[in-house]
Amino acid sequence: MYNKHLYIPRACTISAIREETPDIKTFKLSFREKWEMEGVDLVEESDFRPGQFVQVSVLGLGEAPISISSSPKDRGYIEISVKASGSVTEGIHGLKEGGEVGLRGPYGNAFPIDDCKGKDFIFIGGGVGLAPLRSLIRYVMSEREAYGDITILYGARSSKDIIFREELDGWNAVKDTKAYYTIDRPEPGWSGNVGVVTTLLKDIGDIKGAKVFVCGPPIMISFALKGILSFGARDEDIYLSLERYMKCGVGKCGHCYIGGKYACMDGAVFSYAQLKDMEVEEAAGV
Structure with a gap:
């Protein structure tokens, strides 16, 4: 997955929706066209790592950072599991199969x-x-x-x-x-x-x-x-x-700045040893 511009979302089609709980749904997202770099289809190659997140947008509502819940081994699509807890996520929940969302990313580091x-x-x-x-x-x-x-x-x-x-x-x-x-x-x-x-x-x-x-x-x-x-x-x-702190996803807005690091760029995955060294365990909610 490759984005030519940090702030330009890519259109994705919702190819399947699975209701996990009364307020959590899993969305299978497929890309409308190939997104290539040097001749490699980065969707088919699933160019993300476990622990990374994407920015998901709904027209007229904004966007929200959401972790990828599928594996890089799941070729040709990604899945996101969304809890309805605000205007954007509730807007995502209101979409049907065949509907569209915007996607930026993937962002952040990953599990080691x-x-x-x-x-x-x-x-x-x-x-x-x-x-x-x-x-x-x-x-x-x-x-x-x-x-x-x-x-x-x-x-x-x-x-x-x-x-x-x-x-x-x-x-x-x-x-x-x-x-x-x-x-x-x-x-x-x-x-x-x-x-x-x-x-x-x-x-x-x-x-x-x-x-x-x-x-x-x-x-x-x-x-x-x-x-x-x-x-x-x-x-x-x-x-x-620490994904709950993130907003822009690219270290620009400062919303996720904590202990001298940006959760969206240096995280969202941190070891507990890192958090202790940053002396931010309490601020991080741990």
């Missing part, structure tokens, strides 16, 4: 996948925060033998708020992979775990040396950090996303 071969992975997600993690999970699953054990912990408000539920169950069936999910409060007919996502940490045992990826609401991230640190995770092995 090249440094993780042979390592155990732990993914901790809350709410729509599982979406950017899904991009990395799907990527790792496509090269499963290159990595160690994988554990996925996910928390939602209720059973109706669980996203990618079929995929969670499918991942749980993959060799050396475990997926656990929980809801915040008991409800009729629910026989699974009840409690915040950190209550699932008891199921994973020793996590020393594992790479840990966390994304979700600030309060969830804060408690998840305390939990995984108490289980022996190292600061430099914990990665978090």
